[in-house]
Amino acid sequence: MTTALIVGATGATGKLLLKNLINNPQYTDILVLHYRATGFSKRDKVTEIIHPFDQLETLELPFTTDHVFCCLGTTIKKAKSKTAFAKVDFDYVVNTAKLGIEHGAKHFLVMSSIGTSSNAPSFYLKTKARMEQSIQSLNYPSVSIFRPSVLDGERQENRPAEKIGIFAARLLNNLPASINKYGTSNIQDVANYMVQIAAKDVLGCHIYESTEIRNHA
Numbered sequence: 001m002t003t004a005l006i007v008g009a010t011g012a013t014g015k016l017l018l019k020n021l022i023n024n025p026q027y028t029d030i031l032v033l034h035y036r037a038t039g040f041s042k043r044d045k046v047t048e049i050i051h052p053f054d055q056l057e058t059l060e061l062p063f064t065t066d067h068v069f070c071c072l073g074t075t076i077k078k079a080k081s082k083t084a085f086a087k088v089d090f091d092y093v094v095n096t097a098k099l100g101i102e103h104g105a106k107h108f109l110v111m112s113s114i115g116t117s118s119n120a121p122s123f124y125l126k127t128k129a130r131m132e133q134s135i136q137s138l139n140y141p142s143v144s145i146f147r148p149s150v151l152d153g154e155r156q157e158n159r160p161a162e163k164i165g166i167f168a169a170r171l172l173n174n175l176p177a178s179i180n181k182y183g184t185s186n187i188q189d190v191a192n193y194m195v196q197i198a199a200k201d202v203l204g205c206h207i208y209e210s211t212e213i214r215n216h217a
Contacts, residue, residue, distance in 0.1 A: 001026065001027075001028040002026050002027050002028065002066045003027070003029045003030070003031075003063060003064065003065045003066050004021055004027050004029075004031070004065060004066065004067045004068070004069060004198075005030075005031040005061065005065040005067070005068045005069070005096075005099075005100060005103075005105070006018055006021065006030065006033070006068075006069040006070075006071070007033045007034075007068075007069070007070050007071065007072055007092075007096045008069075008070060008071030008072040008073065008111075009032045009034065009038060009040065010034060010038055011071050011072075011073070012151065012187050013071050013111065013151065013190050013191055014069075014071035016188055016191035017069055017071060017191040017194055018030070018032065018040070018046070019191075020191050020192060021069075021195065022044045022045065022046065024195060026199065027045070028045060029045055029047065029063065030045055030047070031046075031047050031049055031062070031063075031065060032046055032047070032048050032049065033049045033051065033059075033096075034049075034050060035050065035052055035053055036050060037050060047062065049061070049062075053088075053092045053095070056096065056098075057095065057098075057099075059099060061099070061103045063103075064103050064104035064105075065100060065103050065104065065105050066104070066105060066106055066107065067105065067106075067107045067108075067109065067198050068096065068097065068099075068100035068105045068107070068108045068109065069109050069110075069194060069198070070093055070108070070110040071111050072088060072089070072093050072096070072111075073089055074088045074089060075124070076123065076124060082123050085123075085124070085127065086127050089124075089128065089131060090127050090130055093135070094134045094135065097110075097134075097135050097138055097140070098138065100140075101138055101139055101140065105140070106140065106141050106142060106201065107140065107141070107142040107143075107198060107201055108135060108138070108140045108142070108144070109143075109144040109146070109194050109198055110131075110132075110135060110143075110144070110145055110146070111146050111148065111190070112128045112131065112132055112145050112146060112147045113125065113147055113148070114147045114148065114149040114185075114210045115147075116128040116129050116132060116147055117129055118130070118133070132145055141201075141203055142201050142202060142203055142204065143204070143205040143206070144194070144197045144198070144202075144205075144206055144208065145205070145206070145207045145208065146190060146193070146194060146197075146208050146213060147207060147208065147209050147210060148185030148210050148213055149185045149210040150185065151185055151186075151187050151190070185210050185213055185214060186214070189214060190213055193208065193213050193216060196216070
């Protein structure tokens with residue numbers, strides 16, 4: 001039987017991932033870490049932990065965790081500055097990984113982004129690359145990095161510009177593989193595939209690109 005820690009459970013993908021874990025009999029106990037109440041406390045097999053993400057080094061988890069799922073992520077526009085964006089997508093993610101190591105985790109699974117590269121032209125993708133490199137330098141037996149494209153699925157927030165981008169990306173889904181990797185990634189597919197990969201616990205670091213997520217979820 002397996003225990004899990006999930007960070008980012010209030011986001012679109014994180015919510016579906018948590019539901020998947022709750023319904024999966026392999027997982028006996030699930031910790032949901034957030035900076036404010038999520039509504040998951042004392043429900044099913046979920047334990048909610050409220051703690052400032054700026055102080056993760058002071059947090060003691062109530063039990064060891066086998067798998068750490070990280071769905072944290074924002075945008076520079078939403079964060080208001082590059083510094084604030086990097087705090088979420090680099091600092092908080094890497095510190096979550098370190099927290100897992102300190103509590104016995106063997107597998108770290110994290111959402112990144114298509115196009116991630118230290119040579120990428122955008123600060124967003126360069127930050128994702130730094131995050132991936134830092135995660136890989138930690139002592140995890142297994143690291144799984146997921147690089148979805150434009151996330152497509154039901155969201156609480158109404159973002160007109162994002163809807164236009166999703167519509168355009170959908171047009172690429174049925175084109176040849178060299179192009180359709182830039183099509184949409186369904187958030188349910190991403191959540192499902194993360195749990196599928198977690199169950200395998202393959203040693204080493206493995207990166208799963210958008211096309212593979214779409215074809216195997």
